[in-house]
Amino acid sequence: MMPKLFELYNITTTELQKLKNCKILWALPTIFLIPNFLVFLVYASNSKYPLVVWDDYFLTPVMLINLLVGIGFFALLTGFIFSREYQEHMINNLFTYPNSRSEFFVGKLTVMLIIIAVTLFSSFVLSILSGLILKHEPLTTIVVFKYFKAYILMVIMHFALVPIVAQLSISKRNIIPPTILGICAMVLNIIIFNTPLNTIFPWTIPTVFSPHDGARTFTNYPLGTFTLLVTFVIGIVLSLNSLKKDVH
């Protein structure tokens, strides 16, 4: 058990190392800072918002990330991490290490989990810090804890969408299909968000399950949880199946 865990740790650290100097990593924090920056600008420059009301101040970045930014860019990053081995002709090397193909898959998934968690929690911390700069109502532990929980849930939900995107990059061996999927999911999110299908379409679920505007009276949590779980499991199974295929 321990050697296996060590191997997985080793694979994960090398996967992180591979990302060094990758331009896509520069794009990612920049993109994720935009929602926070926009909200900060609105509150700082618009007299309609003389005071930071924390619940509202947290809400807008959360919605923007769940509805658009997170969906699109996590898909892009997943596509990059899983397809680069094929695109950079490294797959022959990767699959001739004394590790199973599924261990590399788990390693890459772990890297995605780390990136999602770091990005989202950076956004959470940035919301607090930028709000504190402005004139604000007292920041209560209730609000902080509410959004801290929301962000933890967001990490889990966005991570659950990773394997299905990974499957597309592995089977197509290219970053383009997962990127297109990300863009389509973003567009469909906006359309589906306020329809009864919002807990059937997996990419809407992070928005529906997180704090959001819209005065919704009923959310089908069991169905949404089931959809997300099924998406995650199917993604894993299909990805592992695609990984077993011949490498040319």
Next chain:
Amino acid sequence: MESILEISNLSKKYGGEYAVQNLNMHIRQGDIYGFLGQNGAGETTTIRMILGLIKPTSGCVELFGEPLNKTNYHVFIRIGSMVEYPGAYENLTAVENLEIHRKLMGIKKRESVEEVIHLVGLSEARNKKVREFSLGMKQRLGIGRTLLHKPELLVLDEPTNGLDPVGIKEIRELIVTLAKRDKITILVSSHLLSEIEQMATKIGIINKGILLEEMTLDTLIKKREQHIKVKVNDLKAAIKCLTENLDIKEFTVENGLLKIFERINETANINRLLVTNNIDVEEICLIEDRLEDYFLKRIGGLE
């Protein structure tokens, strides 16, 4: 000697066509096995099956006495391989690329990276990003990667692709040194037949997915065709003289030259006979097929 690689009846079928058909290969410890074939002959597919990258349709690959299957990938710790492209992460430096390889191969000794960098002559470019490398440098880095974990078997698919003549010579010398000094068994595929001839101890010729021959270099040298080429002033008289006096029957005439395929060791005798019969000998020499000629004949590309 210990068997390093045994392949029996290995086949790979795509659609209805065989890319490799009933291939048998035997590589013993210390062999430098030259795998010869034209483009699409099946050598890369075979190498991919040896490395578990492609699942064979039928047949078996045994590495170090163990059948290769999806659970015994630990065997790869004993193998260094470079298939088709000298892949490297272009955003990283040579050292960083090798460092990743060192970790994944479970090599504790950090100095091994520097040793390999020095061995493949990339010391000056050690901290340069791979995207700034020439193809030759990438090739060296790829070979360095295959050597870092001190493998017992080295599998190199077209390792001199894209290299200039100096680079080709260096890689060839490196391969020979590794085999002799470090007792590494090497399987190397190439279209450059003259290259294989200069380093291989054993040769396999593959054509249209079928291994036509597998033999040692010594056997191959013996198998290559020899003939005596003679240029004389009177061809008719020379033929008459040779048939009557030496009973030579196996000969051809091409472009005014006489090609004799028997009495190969009697060049001096033939020369003397022609001269004593007043036939002027302008040129007489023993010609031996190059490996390339032999190879082309075997695959039907040269009549």
